[in-house]
Amino acid sequence: MKKILLIDDDEKLTDLLKDYLSKYNFSSHSSDNPLNALNHLKNNSYDLIVLDIMLPEMDGFETLKEIRKTSSIPVIMLTARGETTDKIVGLELGADDYIAKPFEPRELVARMQSVFRRTDGSLNEDELISFKDLLINPMNRTVELSGKNIELTSTGV
Secondary structure (H helix, E strand, O other), rough: OEEEEOOOOOOHHHHHHHHHHOOOOEEEEHHHHHHHHHHHHHHOHHHHHEOOOOOOOOOHHHHHHHHHHHOOOOOOEEEEOOOOOHHHHHHOOOOOOEEEOOOOHHHHHHHHHHHHHHOOOOOOOOEEEEEEEEEEEEEOOOOEEOOOOOOOOOOOO
């Protein structure tokens, strides 16, 4: 079962999407706050993120930049901002796809499945590398030693 993180401050929409996605055998979690979502991502693995742009505290573009600093998890932007410039910025920042609201939930599922077809050959959360007490999750760029999370940096030790 693929795990989806929905980052959107529209609770009615995320509730609708959770119900709809469950019919397609997706497990989903939602967060209405990007800072909480980023913190949640540190300790949880997902196969795809659906991200709004207009969010409290940090917009979706900044959130996407933060996600891309540590993860290559697929991201689909789902937002009311459908201008060409916004689409280009989202894709240039690393989004895998962009859907403007209003939208059909079935289109979102089709686009998610398309992303999975392109990425299923690459590393995913199920491809953990382990050796004795060492566990490496390449998708989330996390390392555990004897069950304890090892803090990694981009500059090295």
